[in-house]
Each structure stands twice: as structure tokens, then as C-alpha cells.
Amino acid sequence: MERNHDTIAAISTALGESGIGIIRISGEQAVSIADHVLDRSIKGAATHTIHYRHVVGKGEIIDEVLVSVMLAPRSYTGENTVEINCHGGALAVQRVLEEVLNAGAFLAEPGEFSKRAYLNGRMDLSQAEAVMDVIQAKNRFALKAAMQQLQGNLSRKVEVFRDRILNELARIEAALDDPEHYDLEDYPTQLHETLETLCKELTELIENADSGRVMKEGISTVILGRPNAGKSSLMNLLSGEDRAIVTEIAGTTRDILTEHIRLAGLSLNLTDTAGIRAGTDPVEKIGIERARNAAQDANLILLLIDSSKELEEDDLELLREVEYQCAIVLLNKSDLDQKVKVEDLKNKTTHPIVVCSTKSGEGLEALEQEIKGLFYQKKIDFNDQIYVTNLRHRDALVRARSALRMAEESIEKGMTEDFFTIDLKSAYEALGFITGDTVEDDIVNRIFERFCTGK
Numbered sequence: 001m002e003r004n005h006d007t008i009a010a011i012s013t014a015l016g017e018s019g020i021g022i023i024r025i026s027g028e029q030a031v032s033i034a035d036h037v038l039d040r041s042i043k044g045a046a047t048h049t050i051h052y053r054h055v056v057g058k059g060e061i062i063d064e065v066l067v068s069v070m071l072a073p074r075s076y077t078g079e080n081t082v083e084i085n086c087h088g089g090a091l092a093v094q095r096v097l098e099e100v101l102n103a104g105a106f107l108a109e110p111g112e113f114s115k116r117a118y119l120n121g122r123m124d125l126s127q128a129e130a131v132m133d134v135i136q137a138k139n140r141f142a143l144k145a146a147m148q149q150l151q152g153n154l155s156r157k158v159e160v161f162r163d164r165i166l167n168e169l170a171r172i173e174a175a176l177d178d179p180e181h182y183d184l185e186d187y188p189t190q191l192h193e194t195l196e197t198l199c200k201e202l203t204e205l206i207e208n209a210d211s212g213r214v215m216k217e218g219i220s221t222v223i224l225g226r227p228n229a230g231k232s233s234l235m236n237l238l239s240g241e242d243r244a245i246v247t248e249i250a251g252t253t254r255d256i257l258t259e260h261i262r263l264a265g266l267s268l269n270l271t272d273t274a275g276i277r278a279g280t281d282p283v284e285k286i287g288i289e290r291a292r293n294a295a296q297d298a299n300l301i302l303l304l305i306d307s308s309k310e311l312e313e314d315d316l317e318l319l320r321e322v323e324y325q326c327a328i329v330l331l332n333k334s335d336l337d338q339k340v341k342v343e344d345l346k347n348k349t350t351h352p353i354v355v356c357s358t359k360s361g362e363g364l365e366a367l368e369q370e371i372k373g374l375f376y377q378k379k380i381d382f383n384d385q386i387y388v389t390n391l392r393h394r395d396a397l398v399r400a401r402s403a404l405r406m407a408e409e410s411i412e413k414g415m416t417e418d419f420f421t422i423d424l425k426s427a428y429e430a431l432g433f434i435t436g437d438t439v440e441d442d443i444v445n446r447i448f449e450r451f452c453t454g455k
């Protein structure tokens with residue numbers, strides 16, 4: 001049989017031992033290609049039906065399967081789609097795919113099914129991107145944001161923005177074409193007001209984008225403290241692994257080390273750093289500089305103090321440094337004699353203080369509660385909010401807003417209407433980037449290349 005670029009196939013499930021593995025075939029010839037590898041035909045099967053069959057190749061039975069038929073346009077890609085549910089052994093799945101490819105299907109590129117769904121109008125670009133976000137979600141917040149985007153919440157909002165801009169454009173064009181019937185007398189003032197509202201709403205979305213990204217990528221959390229405070233011990237305890245070297249020698253950790261962990265239902269990118277102290281050797285100095293840089297970019301700082309020793313100037317300095325950041329102060333080594341108590345810190349910090357021990361595990365739960373508390377106090381709730389989690393989308397929103405601001409400026413300067421139509425048009429186009437209406441092919445290709453195979 002001749003190869004057919006129109007019909008593609010791939011393994012859509014993860015490879016490895018599992019209950020089932022799915023081979024997805026999509027395209028005009030999906031049914032006839034499937035027929036080639038099955039012991040009995042599925043031709044004429046109604047859409048959305050499942051059939052019990054065997055896959056045969058070179059005269060032998062390869063697997064016992066269930067075949068789902070979804071005919072165009074009611075499928076993920078919008079094309080005829082057949083999915084073969086095999087037993088989940090990696091070998092069986094691969095052998096079935098081989099037979100399907102021999103029967104004439106083309107091996108799908110990463111993301112090609114979703115790209116077809118987009119090109120066939122089954123979803124817009126931001127929804128297609130959300131599919132990948134759902135797959136890659138590392139915590140339930142990320143999943144929820146991705147699901148909202150997949151449902152089209154962001155697209156709908158963007159479409160409303162575009163409609164409003166288009167209305168204004170239409171009004172200006174009409175007036176320029178037919179000045180006798182359309183009067184633009186008070187129009188610039190009205191338009192200025194409309195643009196002001198639009199900019200405000202765009203700003204809200206852009207600001208949400210930052211918390212959205214935190215949810216998607218994890219809260220970047222940096223452990224800071226003097227040498228020997230127990231930072232690496234905390235890192236190991238929280239990550240559940242022996243990742244960082246722990247010794248009783250002050251200055252053990254020289255470089256930063258980051259681990260992705262889950263705590264209290266949140267995902268954290270946790271960074272262990274070199275202990276901070278003054279006047280040390282050059283290697284340690286570089287480590288300390290890296291620690292400080294990491295701390296500056298952090299969403300959250302865990303400042304560790306060794307409570308079995310008297311407070312030192314370095315501790316006080318660190319307390320001052322983190323005062324205006326989001327931080328939790330940990331009084332570590334609570335299993336030893338306490339030289340520093342919570343009361344001693346009360347006038348030195350406004351951050352929550354948790355007494356803990358990486359040895360006994362005391363305070364770990366309290367730490368989780370504090371982190372959760374800080375996160376929720378930022379009022380990240382999902383009721384009606386739309387979270388922009390994608391940098392590409394954020395960028396498009398920012399560009400649209402700058403274009404609208406330029407239009408505002410032209411109005412303020414009393415320029416003629418044709419001046420601000422240019423800016424209104426570029427705002428309209430920038431927003432179209434999100435849904436894919438004005439996006440170029442190579443960007444579309446780049447987006448789908450990042451998808452996994454079989455999706």
C-alpha cells in the first residue's frame with residue numbers, strides 16, 4: 001500500500017509496562033489502514049463505537065485489542081480517527097504500531113494530532129497549548145489553570161477584547177468613508193475612555209500572569225542562613241533524598257543546588273545555598289554571591305537560624321535583608337539546648353517564625369502550614385479569575401496594551417483618527433497571537449514541536 005501523508009499514527013500512551021497502550025491513527029484513510037492490520041474489518045462501523053479484534057502481522061496474532069472508531073468531524077483532530085487499545089507491554093504496542101506504519105500510515109510528529117486539531121478549527125492556539133499544560137501540570141493549581149484555558153476561558157476573554165477594538169475600528173472607518181452621515185465630533189473623548197478601560201483589564205490579566213507562572217512552574221524557594229545552620233539538612237529532609245552534603249564543618253555547601261519538591265499540595269523549586277558569612281576564601285565568596293542572587297529572585301525564602309548558638313551579626317544582617325521579601329524564619333536544632341527563643345526574634349522580624357529540628361522532624365508540619373498560608377493569603381483563588389500561565393500569551397497582552405497606550409497618546413495630542421487606527425490594528429493583531437488568528441506558520445510549528453509524540 002502506498003504511504004499516505006494524510007494519515008498519521010503514533011503511540012499515544014507512555015511506553016513501559018502498563019494495563020493498556022493506545023495507538024492512535026488519524027486521517028482520511030484511518031479506517032482502511034486499521035483494517036489492514038485487524039483480523040476482521042471495521043469498515044462501516046458507526047462513529048464512537050468500540051470493537052473487539054486481533055491485530056495480525058506476518059500471519060501471526062500480535063495482540064488482542066479493542067478498537068475505537070471516531071469519524072470526522074467528531075474527533076480530537078477533526079479527522080477520521082481509530083484508536084487501537086492494546087495490552088500495555090512496550091513490545092506489543094511497538095509491534096502494533098509497526099504494522100500500522102507498514103499498512104501505509106505515516107509516523108506522527110510530536111504534537112501533530114493537536115496541530116491538526118488546531119488547523120481543523122477544533123480548538124484555537126491557546127487551547128492547544130493548554131493541552132500540553134494539562135499533560136505537564138505538576139500540581140493541582142497548574143492543572144486547574146490549564147483546564148480553564150483548555151475550556152476556552154482565556155480565548156473568550158481575548159475575543160471580547162478584539163471585538164471591542166474591532167468595533168472602534170469599524171466606527172472610524174465608516175466615518176472616514178462617509179463623513180456626511182457619521183460624525184466624529186466627540187468621538188476621541190469616548191474612545192479614550194474605552195481604551196482606558198481596556199488597558200485596565202489587560203493590566204489585570206498581565207499581573208495575574210505572574211502568579212499564574214508561579215503556579216505552573218513552582219514556587220521558587222531559597223534556603224538561606226549562616227554556615228552550619230542546617231540548610232542542607234533541611235533540603236535533604238524536604239526532598240526526601242540525600243541530595244546535599246551535610247557535615248559539621250561550617251562552609252560545606254559551596255554552590256547552589258535546586259530540587260523540585262511537593263509540599264502541602266504545592267510545587268516548590270527548592271534551592272540550597274552556601275552559608276552566608278563575612279571574610280572568607282574566594283570560592284566561598286562566589287558561593288555566597290550566588291546565594292544572595294538566588295535569594296533576590298526567590299518567591300519565598302526560608303531563613304534558617306541555629307537556635308543552639310547565640311545570635312550573631314550575620315544572622316541579624318540576614319534578617320534585615322529578607323525583611324521586605326516573602327520569608328519564613330526557622331529556628332533550627334530545637335532538639336538541642338535553646339540559646340535563641342521565639343521571643344528573642346519578635347522585635348527583629350515581622351515574618352512568621354517556626355521552631356524546628358531537621359534531626360527530629362519537629363516543626364515540619366508547622367512549616368507546611370505557614371507556606372500554605374502565605375500562598376493562599378496572596379488570594380490566589382480560582383473562582384472567576386483567568387490565569388495566564390504562558391509567557392507567549394503574556395507577551396502578546398503586553399504588546400496589545402502598549403499599542404492601546406500609543407493610541408491614547410495620539411488622542412491626547414489631538415492627532416487625526418487615521419493615526420490611532422494604526423495602533424488599534426496592531427493591538428488587535430497582538431491579541432490574535434494568543435488565539436492563533438494572526439500568528440505565522442513558523443511560530444505555530446515551533447509551538448507544536450514542544451509537544452510529546454502521540455498528542
Ligand SMILES: Nc1nc2c(ncn2[C@@H]2O[C@H](COP(=O)(O)OP(=O)(O)OP(=O)(O)O)[C@@H](O)[C@H]2O)c(=O)[nH]1
Pocket residue numbers: 225226227228229230231232233234245246247248249250251252253254273274275276332333334335336356357358359360
Ligand atoms: N542536633 C541537630 N543537628 C543538626 C540539625 N540540623 C543540622 N544539624 C547538624 O548541623 C551540622 C550542619 O548541617 P548542614 O545541613 O550541613 O548545615 P548547612 O547550613 O548546610 O551548612 P553549610 O553548608 O556549611 O552552610 C551537621 O552536623 C548536621 O548534622 C538539627 O536540627 N539538630
Ligand SMILES: [Mg+2]
Pocket residue numbers: 231232233244245246252253273274275
Ligand atoms: Mg550546606
